[in-house]
Amino acid sequence: MARQATCDVRGSARAASYLFGAVGSDSARMRCRLHALVYWPVCGRAIKVALLVGTILLAINQGDVILTRHVTMLVVAKIGLTYVVPFSVSNYSALAANRLRHS
Numbered sequence: 001m002a003r004q005a006t007c008d009v010r011g012s013a014r015a016a017s018y019l020f021g022a023v024g025s026d027s028a029r030m031r032c033r034l035h036a037l038v039y040w041p042v043c044g045r046a047i048k049v050a051l052l053v054g055t056i057l058l059a060i061n062q063g064d065v066i067l068t069r070h071v072t073m074l075v076v077a078k079i080g081l082t083y084v085v086p087f088s089v090s091n092y093s094a095l096a097a098n099r100l101r102h103s
């Protein structure tokens, strides 16, 4: 039986659940669930996607409210969620694509 790989982050002894980069290459990184969530190449890209897509959705969904200055606390909460949704989708998609399949 093969030994289960562990997370590459120093001090983390958790089982690796994700592999980022090509197998066997110097850039390959194993990550546990916790460290995969904050793996910067993925997280940074998700932030960029959220800023772009969130701003487009903000203009579509709340543009008239902002332009007419009818911003309420509810609208502010919706604006926050408008950025959280594309961030979550982007991050989830990257994690799902890089998940290790244990047999």
Ligand SMILES: [Zn+2]
Pocket (backbone or CB within 6 Å): 007, 008, 009, 012, 013, 014, 031, 032, 033, 034, 035, 036
């Ligand atoms: Zn870890």
